[in-house]
Amino acid sequence: MNYVDSKYDGLKNFIQRQLDSGKNYQMLLKLEGFNYPKDIYLNMLLDTQALPENEFTLKTWEEFVTIYREENKEYSEKFMGENILNQSTVPTVSSSTWQIYKSNLLKKGFKEKAISEIQYSSYGVVQRLTDMGRGTKESIKGLVIGDVQSGKTANMAGLISLAADNGWNVFIVLSGLIDSLRAQTKDRIIKDLTTDGSMALNFKAIEKPKFRNGAIEAEYNLDNIDLSRNSKVRLLNVCLKNKSNLKNLIAWLNSNENKAKQMKIVLIDDEADQASINTNDITEEIDPTTINRLIREIANSSKFKAVNYIAYTATPYAPVLNESGIDSLYPRDFIVALNSSTDYMGPVQYFGLQVPAQNPSLRMVRSVTDEEVSSVFSYLTGKNEICENFTNLKTAIYWFLISVAALRFRKYDDPLSMLIHTGAKTASHKLMINIVLMNLTSCFMKK
Secondary structure, eight states, rough: OOOOGGGGGGHHHHHHHHHHOOHHHHHHTTTOOSSSSSHHHHHHHHHHTOOOOOGOOOHHHHHHHHHHHHHGGGTTTOEEOOOOOOOOOOSSSSTHHHHHHHHHHHHTTTOHHEEEEHHHHHHHHHOOOSSOSSOOOOOOOEEEOOTEEEEEEEEHHHHHHHHHTTTTOEEEEEEOOOOHHHHHHHHHHHHHOOOOOSSSSSSEEESSOOOOOTTEEGGGOOSSOOOOOOOOOOEEEOOOHHHHHHHHHHHHHTTTTTHHHHHHEEEEEETTTSSSSSSSTTTTSSOOOOOHHHHHHTTSSSSSEEEEEEESSSSSSHHHHHHOOOOOOOOEEEEEEOOOOTOOHHHHHHOOOSTTTTTTTTTTTTOOOOOHHHHHHHHTSOOSSSSOOOOHHHHHHHHHHHHHHHHHHHHHOSSSOOOOOOOOSSHHHHHHHHHHHHHHHHHHHHH
16 A cells, blocks of 8 residues: 555545544544444445555555554644634545646655645645635635745645635735746746646636726736636736735726626735735824735725635744734634644754754854954955955855755756855945855866
8 A cells, every 4th residue: 555646635535524524533543433334334435536445454444544643643733723614625636736736746856745744734724715705704814834945835836726626716926025036936836736738727827917098908807717616717916015016906806896706815925024014003093004905905805705815924923913903914713833844954953952952953064263254254344355264165165066066967957056144234245255256266267
């Protein structure tokens, strides 16, 4: 039995649904609490998944449930907020967006455990989305917390894929303040969720909708886009957090009243602590800041069939400590903390923890002598025109070049970067460029 084989995804979904409905692992191990003898029920279960009867015995079924429990035990207690609002599932057909995304992650070298973590956290969020509103036209508002550079974008794409498969049809990603990074995020999501083969859904990227003389450009005219219940179209817009783009987006969303009523929106706020926070004095009757107000205009709108605002950040202090009124962006419905992947490298991995003692630092940290620090500092502050001592920097640059060469030799083609940070001022970085270029020139000019 190959536990990670996609043909068993349906059985994993069955286990999770039973757990969500109140059964425990002991009942599932022994197939207790069902209306049939356990051996008959197991065969019926296998039949629903188009698996042969000899695929499992009662013993191997117990092994399968045990593995599932071990794979998912660390995920419990990660969600704050118990509301499950829908009957969404994790699709198993190969043409589904989730299975396409899963396949693309495997091709990228993601480990099965990392993909399981993405599935668990993404599915947990999807279960807490509304697709019909809650009568009072309140949107869902949640927060997803992940470590810095720990793969939050992968989880966002997982959320989009599972939500798309389960009927949500408009996805908006609020992505920072730099347009080149916005375009990069859009291209990555589209690439991750699509394939050259068969696809059950059709993703359409909405690229900065604009109005001319009061009319929307034909390509993005909602009159020409099918958003009916059985439509296979899914819309994706990656929008900068600036006033003009958000206003154009809002105008486009509301450009067709009937189509707006068919929109089941998932509004993802990437780096939610950047620009999205209302920094005005909330103790006085002062309007919220512009970006915050425009995001609220989408998140709190009753013009759409459903709206879900999901904030992503590695630094949740501002989203959690900001105003908590019903119209704010406060994550009143749920908060989830993502697990770091097994290959994640952060401060704890690099520098270790004194408590507990079993988290030692890696042997990757090198101390720089006081003399070299003084020499570099004097150069960066203008006290000296040249940097007389940069031995450790030179060594680090050479090690980086050797590492790049080794990875390229092994056919690793992803971008590789070396970060050098010696000060908070731009002028300091400009001066440091001279030292780096001098070392590179010295390295490559040697015979």
